[in-house]
Amino acid sequence: MxxxxxxxxxxxxxxxxxxxxxxxxxxxxxxxxxxxxxxxxxxxxxxxxxxxxxxxxxxxxxxxxxxxxxxxxxxxxxxxxxxxxxQFSVFPVDDYCPVTDHAAQDRKCSGHCQKGWVYYQSSCYLFLYYQSYLNWKNWAEGDADCTARGSHLVTIDTADEQAFINNHTKYYYDEWHGYFIGLSNIQDKWQWVNGSELKGGYWTTGRPIIQYGSCVASMPSTDPMKSWKNVECYMKNRWICEMEAAIWPN
Known part of the structure; x- marks a missing residue:
């Protein structure tokens, strides 16, 4: 134990x-x-x-x-x-930057376009509504006039722009007189003034056969998608200029 x-x-x-x-x-x-x-x-x-x-x-x-x-x-x-x-040798400052206070000579730059031009989607358009035949121009003269204004004959890129153009044109003489746009026959091709070739179009009766001395005018139409007509370049017509709009910072 x-x-x-x-x-x-x-x-x-x-x-x-x-x-x-x-x-x-x-x-x-x-x-x-x-x-x-x-x-x-x-x-x-x-x-x-x-x-x-x-x-x-x-x-x-x-x-x-x-x-x-x-x-x-x-x-x-x-x-x-x-x-x-x-584009201007002398810039029209009063059109783009008007005086807001005359005493202080203060200016505010807010205008997109010059007086008489119509603003639409970052571009300015001038519709030459001359009444007298003496003021109408052929296609080359219209193109030169637009160039002198720091612009060019209008180029139409979208259906919306075409509708806008048609809404600002009106009948003024007969069915053959319209408004020259920046489209003409260059080496048997429809070409815009900026050098690009036409794709599609808004023709009155289908795309026409290209002929020597052919230019395009936009005719006032109830259907804006059917208003372009093939006309002689030497015809006297009204015309439409286009230039970029001025976009000022806030």
């Missing part, structure tokens, strides 16, 4: 030692867990700060992109306006 008791006491001491070691390890695990928890909280805080900073940068980037887009648009408008200005 004495030996058995001794053995039990020895085992009890060993168990106490094991328990103490386990408690020490458990304490170390708890400390490690606490450290991990603290590290996790720090990482979570850093992640939230990084996310907030990233969102802020995203907002700033969007704002910068919008500013860049606005600046590019303003630059393009200024370049277009400079092109308009450079």
């Amino acid at each position: 004495s030996e058995y008791n001794t053995l039990l006491v020895r085992e009890l001491h060993q168990l106490k030692g094991n328990h103490s070691s386990l408690m020490t390890e458990f304490t170390l695990v708890q400390m490690h867990y606490a450290n991990l928890s603290n590290s996790n909280e720090m990482l979570q805080t850093r992640y939230e700060n990084a996310s907030a900073a990233n969102q802020h940068l995203h907002v700033e980037m969007s704002q910068l992109q919008q500013e860049k887009k606005s600046l590019k648009m303003e630059r393009d408008h200024l370049n277009q306006t400079l092109e308009v200005i450079f």
